[in-house]
Amino acid sequence: MEKIGVGVIGVGAMGDNHARIYSKLDETNFIGVSDLNEQLLSSISKKYKIPGHENYEDLLKNDELKVVSVCVPTTHHHKVVMKALEYGKNVLVEKPISFTIEEAKEMISSAKEKGLKLSTGHVERFNPAVIKAKELIESDIIGDIVSSSAKRVGPLPPRIKDVGVSIDLAIHDLDVMSYLFNEPAKQVYATMGSILEKCEYEDHAEIMTIFETGIAGILEVNWLTPYKRRELEITGTAGIISIDYISQAIEVYGKFAQDVSITHEEPLKQEIKSFINSIKTDTEPLITGEDGLNALKMVLAANISSKKQIPVNMVDMN
16 A cells, blocks of 8 residues: 655644654655754654654655645644645645635635645544534434534633634634534624733634524633533424534434434544545545635634624625
8 A cells, every 4th residue: 555645844732643643544654744843843753753844845845745734823824835735735734724715715726726635624523423413414313403502612722822712712613513504604793802811812702603594503612711611502493412522422302312322533533534535535625625714704704793793794705
């Protein structure tokens, strides 16, 4: 079996996880990593016994490299992804796809022009509980979807420096809702605020999204809660599906409550394997650049709504 050459740019907490998974996959040849932090770069390079490069272009110049995970801070996504595409590499970029809609569109266009794969790391789509919920919804087990309610809260992570809680956390559930309902958002309304002195951006947000067919999605996110909670509840005309992202548990309530069996998997590992498979089979990634753009538009609409204190129509985000 021919192995695919892979690398990671940005080896902080998330990048280290990408590196760990690449180092264990049978179908990949882990070629190298890059980071501006010399100490961190040296540590990761030694851990996986691979070359480390302070200049990421030195990694991209390697002809054996076919896939690169971009895990740098959000504000640098566009620059690094565009350079990776310029070198002819397929890219898995961590969410959000970019900092602005214009940047995301340019990245998507460049990948298409060059015939390369571009995928966005919306890892919750690979959570076994979300996959099972999708199956249950499509089997009509809870009837027509009416609404959904999500809570994604916890303490402020020290690694986050360049974005607020909406683009870091809310984007997960907005993407999952759109994915589960199989439809885009129509309108977004949000309130946000900042309480923590050490946080430059918003640290709590309450977002309501109306999807194309009228399904309502309500989301609470914050960096204020002293414990982590990641939950989603979907209400239908014939029942309710409740998801715990962390424990990968799912409960279904209808005419009769029922047990749902789930095989636990690491979502990030499944995401990376899926992207590698799309390259091996030359098929569209399960999460495309357009999916990343759609999620980015929703969260940016929420930010605009909060600032202007008005609902924002998604047609105005194009």
